[in-house]
Amino acid sequence: MKFVLVTGTTLSQAQGKEHGKVSPKYKEAVAVCELAEEDMERLGVKPGDPVRVTSPYGSVVVKAVKARDPTPGIAFIPTGIWANAVTAPETSAAGIPSYKCIEVEIEPAPGEKVPDLEELLKQSVGVKG
Amino acid sequence: MPVIQGAVCAFCGCVCDDLEVLVENNEIKDVKYACAIGREKVLNCVKERDPRVLIRENGKFREASLEEALDRAAEILANSKYPLLYGWSNTSCEAIKIGVALAEELGGVIDNTACVCHGPGLEAVHEVGVVEGTLGQARHRADLIVYWGCNPTQAHMRHMMRYSAMSQGIFRSGRKERKVVVVDVRKTTTARLADVFLQVKPGKDYELFQALRMAIRDEEIEAEEVAGIPVEQIEELADMMVSCQVGFLFFGLGLTQSSAKNENIAAAISLIRDLNFKTKWLMLPMRGHHNVTGANKVTLWETGYPFAVDFSHGYPRYNPGETSSTDLLARGEVDAALIVASDPVANMPAQIAKHFAKIPVIDIDPLMTATGLLSDVRIPAAFTGIEAEGTLYRMDGVPLVSKKLVEPPEGILPDKILLQRLLEKVRKLRRR
Structure with a gap:
């Protein structure tokens, strides 16, 4: 299903990052995709199920959660490396990439694991050595 | 129990300066008046510190002394033709000023996180x-x-x-x-x-x-x-x-x-x-990081421009879209990076961050981050606003001096001192 992806700060993301980016608390807060209840029903997923989010720039598996600010058709992923697996690198000569209003495809990903920080680094950014 | 009145919160651009912090035996026991995020930071961040100084060798990290790490960092920067010095919004204005001097010395680019926010x-x-x-x-x-x-x-x-x-x-x-x-x-x-x-x-x-x-x-x-x-x-x-x-x-x-x-x-x-x-x-x-406004102010008064400043011509140039860190990384133009108090590997789109995996990266940060995991030299620093004092600019451009609430662990230094030592080592290498 097609969605407009918005990324941004949340309270739990901000608190989680103060515990360190490698902390389970941070992953719990950030490796999620907030969806409106009716969109979750249409996708056939329940809160906690893995979903795959794909944009023209990349793909990532995150956990579906019920949106606090539900707007059908809009998916929200908190700022962080999971969101940035799919955000847009083009800066339109303004220096800033597009972190909001990105067209994405979201599908259920039964059995797929939400990668931890080091796995995601390997998948989407690369490794040294 | 000693109470520090009027402590300054080093989380967001509000830089609230009315916190009361209870300290006992160099440990923060409680904080009053902070928001849920500020409280989480003041109470917990020092507990999550990764104190290891690390150098990558044959693809793997090994622990090193601070002196060895600074020497390696200076070598990387001095040998670079076009380094990027990025971050700066979570450190003091005094540290940022040294960062600008380092960029000028190296003929590199200094950019701050305003590039990806305001x-x-x-x-x-x-x-x-x-x-x-x-x-x-x-x-x-x-x-x-x-x-x-x-x-x-x-x-x-x-x-x-x-x-x-x-x-x-x-x-x-x-x-x-x-x-x-x-x-x-x-x-x-x-x-x-x-x-x-x-x-x-x-x-x-x-x-x-x-x-x-x-x-x-x-x-x-x-x-x-x-x-x-x-x-x-x-x-x-x-x-x-x-x-x-x-x-x-x-x-x-x-x-x-x-x-x-x-x-x-x-x-x-x-x-x-x-x-x-x-x-x-x-x-x-609504500025996000506690000193991203300060990063803009210091860079502006030192170079004439607020972010994305390129010294490769021997004088400051500014052209977002060309000299911005995001574009330089996306085009694969910079050949080394010094990251201070920021995590661009996590905070930039992966298609841009990919370039960090191809170049030597020095990371100065109290916490282990995605950038730290991808770095070649990793130096832990003191937490600005908690273990180190310094000037911060609130989102409206009002400067506030943050207080040192507790002493950092032995051997953990503020960004300002680490950068001053790095600058001296770079100057020595470049004048050989």
Whole structure:
């Protein structure tokens, strides 16, 4: 299903990052995709199920959660490396990439694991050595 | 138990300077008046520190002494033809000043995180000029507050209570004496507290600003709706904006990070300029990191430009889109990176961050981050505002001096001292 992806700060993301980016608390807060209840029903997923989010720039598996600010058709992923697996690198000569209003495809990903920080680094950014 | 009064919070751009921190045996036991995020940071961040100094060898990290790590970092930078020095928004102005000197010495690029947050607002100022205000003006005078593309209840938690909608000002006091308008693509927790909420279509803020400008000039909008908002609602908001005594627009990344970017902010500034022909209006960006405003100020007064400053020609040049860190990384142009108090590997789109895996990276940060995991030299630093004092700029450009609340562990130094030692080592190598 097609969605407009918005990324941004949340309270739990901000608190989680103060515990360190490698902390389970941070992953719990950030490796999620907030969806409106009716969109979750249409996708056939329940809160906690893995979903795959794909944009023209990349793909990532995150956990579906019920949106606090539900707007059908809009998916929200908190700022962080999971969101940035799919955000847009083009800066339109303004220096800033597009972190909001990105067209994405979201599908259920039964059995797929939400990668931890080091796995995601390997998948989407690369490794040294 | 000793209580430190008037401690400064080093989390968001509000830089709240009224915290009370209880310290016993060099340990923070409690903090009063901080928001849920500030409290989490002050109480917990030092416990999560990764104190290891690390150097990558044959693809793997090994522990090293600070001296060895600084030597390796200096070698990487001195041997680089075009290094990027990035981050700076979570450290003190004193450290940033040394960073600028290091970039000039190396003929590299110094850029701060404004590049991925409110940089477009700075670019808009070049285009249409500036209308600013202070949080004091919002607190004491504003009777209409507009939050556009920002969600302070999640990201700037004391903003509404201390500086705007609910603050106890001299001429305006509390929520009853003010109106609050929220414009956002989602009905956020901030929107639920508003008198008026306009749910703008994603990526259509620019159109809505222009429609509001037309309505304020009493021009006819020849459409039933603009950006998903019925024209009657736009006209009602225009009436509210014109008839208030002092209005204040706070805007967030919903404007700078969506498709129209700097043009959204140019339209917002133009709207505020138009409104000032009718009544009094002010505006401010909701700056995120506690010293991203300071990073802009220091870079501006040292080089003439607020971010994305390139010294490769021997003098400062600035052209976002060309000299911005994001574009330099996307084009694969920089050949080494020094990252201070930031995590661009996590915070930039992966398609841009990929270049960090191809070049030597030095990371100076108290915590282990995605950038730290990808670095070649990793140096832990003291937490600015907790273990090291320094000047921070609030989102409205008011400088505040943060206090040292506790001593850092032995051997853990503030960014300012680490950078000064790195600069001396680089200068020595380059003059050989």
